[in-house]
Amino acid sequence: MTTTPTVTRQHTVIDSPYGALTLVATDGVLSGLYMTGQRHRPPEETFGAPDLRPFGEAARQLNAYFAGELTEFDLPLRLEGTPFQRGVWAELVRIPYGETRSYGELAGRLGKPGASRAVGLANGKNPIGIIVPCHRVIGASGSLTGYGGGLDRKQQLLAFERGAEGEAPVLF
Amino acid sequence: MTTTPTVTRQHTVIDSPYGALTLVATDGVLSGLYMTGQRHRPPEETFGAPDLRPFGEAARQLNAYFAGELTEFDLPLRLEGTPFQRGVWAELVRIPYGETRSYGELAGRLGKPGASRAVGLANGKNPIGIIVPCHRVIGASGSLTGYGGGLDRKQQLLAFERGAEGEAPVLF
DNA sequence: GGGCGGCTGGCGGAAATCCGACATCGACCT
DNA sequence: AGGTCGATGTCGGATTTCCGCCAGCCGCCC
Structure with a gap:
């Protein structure tokens, strides 16, 4: 017979300036961070049992990030996807806080x-939204073009990272 | 959404000189007759609930056939298959009692x-074995070649139809 | 008679291929 | 600026193609 994967999966929900965030862990390692109403959000029943224990450190760093006191996450992540996707996501985490790159x-x-x-x-x-900063990628012309969590959230995240001293955000 | 077929299915088991025969009805019409240990016999759980009511006439004609008093079945049948299969099966029922054809x-x-x-x-x-007389088909050279219910049953059926007055059956 | 080899056609599952969907980009136009 | 157009790469599901299986047949050989 085929060997059954038997992965354990847990999840919890935390609050944030961008609404509720669902954190998902696979075998105890963070594997998902989804906003409410986000595109491509996996179905609820794949999130496993509620359990906040695996998410202590992740929640701490997220809160520090939202408070403007942390600009670089340092967490074990479990990123599962095709080779190309993994390449893209690996490139994302190398974009520094407050900066942007084009597709x-x-x-x-x-x-x-x-x-x-x-x-x-x-x-x-x-x-894994926010922590893997896909919001830092915009069109070559500077337009926001798209975001799974909604363009307004993307714009807010970029404005926040640009800092309170930044000029007014470029709207569309 | 796709329309669900919702077919009713029932079955019963009768005895015969060739062992137990499982009769299956789909929407009240005979759709299957399987011997014990027969090749390509569908899994048991597809036979529906036990219920002998739909099979009165079929059982009567089968018993008459086994008694040598009936040489041609007259029953509504439900034969489901590919166009080619249906063509073959339609040809089968046209082979007269006691005769054979080659593939x-x-x-x-x-x-x-x-x-x-x-x-x-x-x-x-x-x-639908026996009633759709696939046992009447043999190799061009006269050899029996094959039978889902086993070659011995095929040989017995042919010998029986050839009649007690026939010469000894050609063995293989 | 029996045993091979090569041809046959249909079927069903597997593999390969096709196709539509996209969070793009640059050139060109008005 | 904004809109349209064509080219681009990946992904996933659907579709198509391919391949092995088989209750055969014929011709050839021993």
């Missing part, structure tokens, strides 16, 4: 200059 | 002279 820029960095749309696709499938 | 002969009658092996395949999938 085409990331594609070029991956050695596939024409794959900008594919980067957008993989971006949308990012399972 | 190639049937193939030719269907307008596909080369399809003798395909006829054998369709023959093996015959859902």
Whole structure:
């Protein structure tokens, strides 16, 4: 017979300036962070049993981030996807706090200059929002273009990271 | 949404000179007759609830057949299969009691002279044994070649139909 | 008679291929 | 600026193609 995977999965919900955040752990390691109403959010029944124990450190760092006291997460993550998706997500975490990159820029960095749309696709499938900062990717012309959690949240996140001293956010 | 078929299915088991026979009805019409240990016999759980009511006439004719008093069944049948299979099965019921045809002969009658092996395949999938007389098909050389219920049963059926006055059955 | 080899056609599952959907980009137009 | 158009890469599901199986047949050989 085929070997059954037998992964344990737990989840919890925390509050944030961007609404409730659902945290998911697979085998005790953070594997998902989803906003309410987010596109491509997996069905609820895949989140496992409620259990806040695995999420102590993650919640601490998120709260520090929302307070403006943390600019770089340091957490074990479990990112499961196709080789290309994993490449894109690995590139995302290298974008510094407060900065942005364009889809085409990331594609070029991956050695596939024409794959900008594919980067957008993989971006949308990012399972761990905020911590894997897909919100830092915008169009080459500077337009926000899209965000699984909604363009307004993307704009708020960027404005927040740009800092209170930043000029008014570029709206669309 | 897709329309659900919602077919009713019932079954019963009767005894015979060839062992227990499982009769299956779909929407009240005979759709299956399987021997014990027969190849391609569907799994038990598809036979529906036990209920002998739909099978009165079928059982009567079968008993008459086993007693040698009936040579032609007259029953509504529900034969479900591919167009080719239905063609083969339709050809089967036209083989008279006590006679035999070869696989190639049937193939030719269907307008596909080369399809003798395909006829054998369709023959093996015959859902209503005995009544749809797949046992009356033998190799061009006269050999029995195969039977879902076992070659011995095929040989017994042919010997029985040939009649007590017939000469000794050709063994293999 | 029996045993091979090569041809046959249909079937069903597996593999390969196709196609639509996209969080893009650049050139061109008005 | 905004809109349209074509080219681009990946993904997932659907579709198509392929391949092995088989209740055969014929010709050839021993």
